[in-house]
Amino acid sequence: MEHADLDALIDRCAIDAAPDELTLRRLKKRRLVMRDALQRLERELHPQEPA
Numbered sequence: 435m436e437h438a439d440l441d442a443l444i445d446r447c448a449i450d451a452a453p454d455e456l457t458l459r460r461l462k463k464r465r466l467v468m469r470d471a472l473q474r475l476e477r478e479l480h481p482q483e484p485a
Contacts, residue, residue: 437465440464440468444465
């Protein structure tokens with residue numbers, strides 16, 4: 435749920451007339467870190483079958 439909240443917050447910040455670029459970059463970086471963590475967990479739960 436936090437990932438979706440970050441997406442919404444980033445969208446709201448980007449729409450502002452003068453968005454705080456530093457805050458926007460930090461939010462985007464946090465979203466990427468969270469996405470990578472989710473992908474890592476999914477790989478652990480569903481490992482690929484050996485070829």
